[in-house]
Amino acid sequence: MLNSEGQRVRLCYARPVTIGNDCWLGAGVIVCPGVTIGDGCVIGAGSVVTKDIPANSFACGVPCRVVRPITEADSMAHLPHILGDNKVM
Numbered sequence: 340m341l342n343s344e345g346q347r348v349r350l351c352y353a354r355p356v357t358i359g360n361d362c363w364l365g366a367g368v369i370v371c372p373g374v375t376i377g378d379g380c381v382i383g384a385g386s387v388v389t390k391d392i393p394a395n396s397f398a399c400g401v402p403c404r405v406v407r408p409i410t411e412a413d414s415m416a417h418l419p420h421i422l423g424d425n426k427v428m
Contacts, residue, residue: 359394379409 342348354373358364362376365384370376375391382388383399392398398405416427 365399381409 340348340350356370356372357375358370359376359378359380361378362380362382364370364376364382365386367385368382368388369386370388374388376382376388377392377394377396379395380392381397382392382403383397385401386399386403387401388398388403390402392403392405395409396405397407397409414427415422
């Protein structure tokens with residue numbers, strides 16, 4: 340494009356990406372422009388997120404799709420053999 344002074348310029352159109360609090364994105368995740376990922380989500384490795392993901396969801400795939408909600412049953416508090424001497428806050 341040319342600006343008002345006749346100089347060549349490049350314009351970039353980008354939509355914002357919003358990633359909520361306490362989210363975990365696996366290795367190699369691609370988040371497309373304009374996508375919102377809700378609080379507490381887990382996105383599987385290698386996923387391509389093309390649409391909004393609701394809060395507290397596990398999603399994965401190409402394109403990324405919600406697999407299931409994340410519930411209290413997923414808490415590490417229910418896995419004492421993994422926690423050892425540690426405690427969930």
